[in-house]
Amino acid sequence: MKLHKGLVAAIADALRDIFVKNRQADRVVEQLLKSNKKWGARDRAFIAENTYEIVRWWRLVKYCAEMKSASETEEFWRLVGVWQIIKPQHLQKVHFETLPDWAEFAEIDPISIETRYAEALQTRKIAQSVPDWLDEVCEQELGKKWDLEIAALNVPAPVVLRVNTLKTSLEEVKTILGADLVSEVAGVPDALVLNKRQSMQQSEAFKSGLFEIQDAGSQLIAPYLDISSGMSVIDACAGAGGKSLHIASLLQNSGSVLAMDIEPFKLEELKKRAQRNGVTNLETMLIESEDIIHSLSQTADRLLLDVPCSGLGVLRRNPDSKWKLKPEFLENIRQVQWTILSTYSDMVKTGGKMVYATCSILPSESEEQVKRFTKSRKKQWKLVAEHRTSVAKDGFDGFYMALLERVG
Numbered sequence: 001m002k003l004h005k006g007l008v009a010a011i012a013d014a015l016r017d018i019f020v021k022n023r024q025a026d027r028v029v030e031q032l033l034k035s036n037k038k039w040g041a042r043d044r045a046f047i048a049e050n051t052y053e054i055v056r057w058w059r060l061v062k063y064c065a066e067m068k069s070a071s072e073t074e075e076f077w078r079l080v081g082v083w084q085i086i087k088p089q090h091l092q093k094v095h096f097e098t099l100p101d102w103a104e105f106a107e108i109d110p111i112s113i114e115t116r117y118a119e120a121l122q123t124r125k126i127a128q129s130v131p132d133w134l135d136e137v138c139e140q141e142l143g144k145k146w147d148l149e150i151a152a153l154n155v156p157a158p159v160v161l162r163v164n165t166l167k168t169s170l171e172e173v174k175t176i177l178g179a180d181l182v183s184e185v186a187g188v189p190d191a192l193v194l195n196k197r198q199s200m201q202q203s204e205a206f207k208s209g210l211f212e213i214q215d216a217g218s219q220l221i222a223p224y225l226d227i228s229s230g231m232s233v234i235d236a237c238a239g240a241g242g243k244s245l246h247i248a249s250l251l252q253n254s255g256s257v258l259a260m261d262i263e264p265f266k267l268e269e270l271k272k273r274a275q276r277n278g279v280t281n282l283e284t285m286l287i288e289s290e291d292i293i294h295s296l297s298q299t300a301d302r303l304l305l306d307v308p309c310s311g312l313g314v315l316r317r318n319p320d321s322k323w324k325l326k327p328e329f330l331e332n333i334r335q336v337q338w339t340i341l342s343t344y345s346d347m348v349k350t351g352g353k354m355v356y357a358t359c360s361i362l363p364s365e366s367e368e369q370v371k372r373f374t375k376s377r378k379k380q381w382k383l384v385a386e387h388r389t390s391v392a393k394d395g396f397d398g399f400y401m402a403l404l405e406r407v408g
């Protein structure tokens with residue numbers, strides 16, 4: 001592949017938006033590709049791939065370029081050039097022979113970059129591209145496991161579909177998409193993984209609600225609630241409803257799903273998705289104050305608390321969150337998780353069950369919160385089971401789920 005100035009300019013602009021204007025990487029790439037219809041499929045793939053790669057390996061690329069930070073367009077051009085030099089070794093991808101002889105790349109010395117790259121590999125936080133504070137927190141909480149986990153979290157994730165059993169079956173979706181293009185996932189009955197990455201949102205099958213895009217680890221959470229037909233289920237941190245829709249399909253539209261959140265725009269998106277999915281047993285409710293929670297005391301057979309978290313378990317899908325996450329956020333979010341767990345749990349009927357879930361690899365957001373909860377509510381709650389998925393261990397995003405029963 002030959003480097004073209006137009007493509008490098010596009011990647012440099014995207015990086016500037018992400019790192020200087022602090023915009024979300026997936027939005028930036030989506031908007032960039034939409035606004036330039038003249039690029040062909042290969043160009044689009046090149047821009048998206050290289051932008052995400054540089055975001056993922058940001059610290060490593062800057063180290064090799066001997067740059068502390070970047071804010072000017074020419075600095076982003078240089079970083080794109082430096083990435084082209086280290087990429088073949090780093091990702092074992094054959095790319096192109098030499099960097100073009102452009103004025104924008106005049107300051108790049110391939111030999112010193114190779115030397116810096118070899119040095120970088122000696123230090124995990126540079127080689128794996130993580131901020132100092134995050135490397136410390138994860139090492140402290142995970143010990144040796146952190147080495148394997150961060151290496152796996154730096155590999156792009158596959159595209160996984162959840163077949164919507166309200167409308168179709170796994171076999172039917174396999175036939176529609178082509179049985180040789182998808183694979184089943186052991187232990188996750190509605191999941192199909194695409195053998196080759198591609199966007200599915202424009203397909204007719206998606207638009208008619210035959211499947212949703214949802215990681216296999218995430219697909220284990222709704223079934224963990226141990227749902228039976230006719231139950232009333234509350235999903236109290238429903239967001240745009242990935243798991244609410246799954247709950248509705250497990251109920252086969254019987255009983256009820258109450259999807260709650262503090263963000264109205266997420267619930268609006270959920271309503272559209274529910275319609276596309278053929279869901280008829282779901283209502284949404286905006287949490288405007290804690291009074292709403294108290295008014296629902298002892299009403300749910302099942303409660304899902306898919307709490308807000310660091311998102312460290314889904315880093316391979318959102319590599320920019322490595323740079324956007326801050327220690328203060330982590331501290332604050334643990335407090336929010338605790339408040340949700342200790343107050344919202346009251347919505348469960350005695351004899352009912354709840355799942356507390358995070359997409360975090362950190363015990364402090366997960367196991368430790370549940371331990372603290374069961375210890376302080378010994379007479380009311382008992383832990384039935386807990387489970388973790390891990391990119392390093394099973395190839396799924398890093399989710400934690402605990403099933404608890406209300407006994408008093």
Ligand SMILES: C[S@@+](CC[C@H](N)C(=O)[O-])C[C@H]1O[C@@H](n2cnc3c(N)ncnc32)[C@H](O)[C@@H]1O
Binds near residue numbers: 236241263266
């Ligand atoms: C991990 S996300 C949920 C993802 C969603 N369950 C899904 O499957 O797509 C956490 C959600 O909690 C919501 N949230 C944050 N604080 C909350 C609170 N105090 N009460 C309820 N929801 C809250 C956020 O708006 C966010 O949508």
